[in-house]
Amino acid sequence: MSEFAQERLLRIAVPNKGALSTSASEMLKESGYRQRSDSKELALTDVENEVEFFYLRPRDIALYVGEGTLDVGITGRDLLQDSGAHADEVLSLGFGRSKFHFAGPAGKYADLGELEGKRIATSYVGVVEKWLAEKGINASVTRLDGAVETSIQLGVADVIADVVETGSTLRAAGLATFGEVILESEAVLITRQGAPLPVGFDVFLRRLEGVLVARSYVMMDYDIRVDQVDAATKLTPGIESPTVSPLHREGWVAVRAMVPRKGSQRLMDELYSLGARGILLTDISACRL
Numbered sequence: 001m002s003e004f005a006q007e008r009l010l011r012i013a014v015p016n017k018g019a020l021s022t023s024a025s026e027m028l029k030e031s032g033y034r035q036r037s038d039s040k041e042l043a044l045t046d047v048e049n050e051v052e053f054f055y056l057r058p059r060d061i062a063l064y065v066g067e068g069t070l071d072v073g074i075t076g077r078d079l080l081q082d083s084g085a086h087a088d089e090v091l092s093l094g095f096g097r098s099k100f101h102f103a104g105p106a107g108k109y110a111d112l113g114e115l116e117g118k119r120i121a122t123s124y125v126g127v128v129e130k131w132l133a134e135k136g137i138n139a140s141v142t143r144l145d146g147a148v149e150t151s152i153q154l155g156v157a158d159v160i161a162d163v164v165e166t167g168s169t170l171r172a173a174g175l176a177t178f179g180e181v182i183l184e185s186e187a188v189l190i191t192r193q194g195a196p197l198p199v200g201f202d203v204f205l206r207r208l209e210g211v212l213v214a215r216s217y218v219m220m221d222y223d224i225r226v227d228q229v230d231a232a233t234k235l236t237p238g239i240e241s242p243t244v245s246p247l248h249r250e251g252w253v254a255v256r257a258m259v260p261r262k263g264s265q266r267l268m269d270e271l272y273s274l275g276a277r278g279i280l281l282t283d284i285s286a287c288r289l
């Protein structure tokens with residue numbers, strides 16, 4: 001590798017463990033990048049694609065990117081906001097979804113106004129203190145590293161604030177959420193605030209966007225009579241415009257368009273009712289729009 005090429009490697013932070021790690025690596029693999037085969041590897045250089053991956057704690061990733069040590073990172077929106085790092089979200093990645101809630105002993109609290117004067121335990125002190133300040137609520141906040149649910153039982157806190165996905169951890173601890181959702185989170189791509197986008201970032205972004213499109217769209221093909229083609233293509237307008245090709249059979253055309261995966265079965269039913277036949281759905285494995 002030339003010295004010039006080495007300088008141009010895009011440095012990307014990837015969660016090394018926890019709820020985001022596997023999905024992040026899978027998405028990068030689907031985008032055509034090499035990923036580590038051993039979870040003990042700390043970094044990996046993909047020379048062919050001119051990128052270098054650093055496997056870091058998801059909580060630390062926003063700091064590295066905010067400081068400019070690394071160019072790009074994948075982390076959770078909640079972790080980014082909690083860190084106070086100077087990094088911006090550039091793309092939502094659609095995995096690692098969670099909701100951030102206050103919770104207490106089931107049935108004890110109903111309203112977030114009741115937080116006044118309470119002791120709150122959380123791993124997300126930044127998010128909680130910012131929210132309390134915005135609402136003008138005074139409460140004491142204690143930082144715990146994890147297993148915050150147990151802190152109430154142990155008498156360290158009255159209330160917790162934590163990530164809830166299925167809610168099973170809360171239920172097992174006899175706790176329940178109360179009040180509105182404080183923050184909806186998912187994995188996000190982040191870059192340094194106020195800095196020019198790093199060299200090579202456009203290609204990286206386009207690849208990830210391609211995976212998101214390939215995951216959420218399918219390719220639909222069908223044959224239909226010419227007199228119904230306007231009605232049918234209204235149902236399948238595609239991204240730019242559907243491809244309509246002549247068929248050997250007189251009075252019929254073939255139509256091809258990308259359609260959202262969600263609702264695609266119902267769409268097939270509607271097309272069938274319009275007289276479409278030979279309706280096919282195919283997965284898209286990669287895409288650049």
Ligand SMILES: Nc1ncnc2c1ncn2[C@@H]1O[C@H](COP(=O)(O)OP(=O)(O)OP(=O)(O)O)[C@@H](O)[C@H]1O
Nearest residue numbers: 017018019020058076078079096097098163165185
């Ligand atoms: N069920 C879940 N549990 C925890 N975090 C989740 C869950 N689902 C999604 N997430 C997201 O994953 C990120 C937290 O990741 P992770 O679990 O690795 O952090 P952590 O709890 O601080 O680390 P660890 O549990 O390894 O000490 C957050 O963005 C969070 O919203």
Ligand SMILES: O=P(O)(O)OC[C@H]1O[C@H](OP(=O)(O)OP(=O)(O)O)[C@H](O)[C@@H]1O
Nearest residue numbers: 146147148163164165166167168169170
């Ligand atoms: O709603 P659920 O599906 O039960 O998921 C939420 C739980 O998962 C996370 O804990 P994690 O497993 O990361 O352990 P930790 O508390 O030690 O971080 C989070 O802190 C909650 O405790």
Ligand SMILES: [Mg+2]
Nearest residue numbers: 018019146147
């Ligand atoms: Mg955790």
